[in-house]
Amino acid sequence: MVSVCITAYNHEKYIAQAIESVLAQKVDFDYEILIGEDDSPDRTRAIVSEYHARFPDKIRLFLNSRENVVYINGRVTGLWNFYNNFHNAKGKYIALLDGDDYWTDPNKLQKQIVAMEANSDCTICFHDAQMLMDNGAVKPYLSTLGVKRKSIYTIEDILFRNFLPTGAVVFRNRFIREIPEAAYQILAGDWFLHITNAQYGDILYIDDVMSCYRVHQQGLWTSLGQAGMIKEKIHIYKIMDRFLSYKYSDLIRKRLADCESELIRLKDSNHA
Incomplete structure (x- = not known):
């Protein structure tokens, strides 16, 4: 019924x-649990x-080679690993989970699949999450992002910004069988995935906190820095438009x- 897709790289801890x-x-x-391991230099592969x-009957393991790594603007990404699981x-x-995040509710999958079975017009289901910061602080995900809660979101909402915690997402395994070339040009693979799926139906929200999203400087998106993230968003929007x-x-x-x-304001504040 469900394929839980976990991507892992340097996630020993x-x-x-x-x-x-x-x-x-x-x-x-x-x-089933699909784990894609991207040839980490730490003990992730051994674990x-x-x-x-x-x-062995529950977990399917894909031990990837660094030869398959996709680069965007010279930056190493986990896109091949991400899409290979699909x-x-x-x-x-398909349920998503990054190897440095985790689920906090043992009934999470049951709740989401029951909801999806009852809402055939929805292609994606997600819930709220907690953000675990490097210093140990815990913040509510959607409130911290300033996202207004509602039971149904649309492609216009997810195009405006990516507000779905990766580990909170379940989607119908129908629309991502053949990965388009554009997918390998976008650093934020999960955002592209959500937009692709949202073309075909609504996004269902369950008002419950059932996963934990770790925020740390080793994360690919976080490591871009504020200006880098804004520039990447511009790149993403241009590709998504086409x-x-x-x-x-x-x-x-x-x-x-x-x-x-935003870039102009950031540049002005840095020069102040």
Whole structure:
């Protein structure tokens, strides 16, 4: 019924907790765990291999080579690993989890699949999460981002900004079988994925906190810095505009203007 796709790289300190949080799920359906390990220099590969040996009927392990790594503007990404899991997923639904995050509710999958089965017009389901900062502080994810809660979101909402915590997302395994070329040009693979799926249905929100998202400087997006993140958003919007055949150009043009204004304000504040 469900393929839980975990991507892992340099997650030695976290990956066991991520896997255990999936194994702890209480469900009345079958699920598989796909772990894509991107040839980490730390002990991540050894740890996931140990789990695979312990749970061979539950865990499918993909030990990737660095030769498959996708680069964007000279920066190493985990995109090949991310999408390779989807290529191999057998479930009707796919649940996402990064190897440095974890689920906090053993009923998470059950709640989301029941909700998706009851809402056939929705292609994505997500919930709120807690943000665990480097200093140990915990913040509410959606409130911290300033996202207004509602039961249904649309492609216009997710185009405006990516507000879905990766580990909170379940989506129907129908629309991502063939990965378009544009997907490998965007650093934020999860954002592209959500936009792609949201073309075909709504985004269902469950008002519950059921996962933990770690915020640390080793994260690819965080490591860009404020200016780098804004520039990457501009790059993403331009690619998404072409990918969506300019159907949402009015919204995208407004977001591009907002990003350009943010860059100017940031540059002015740095010179002050």
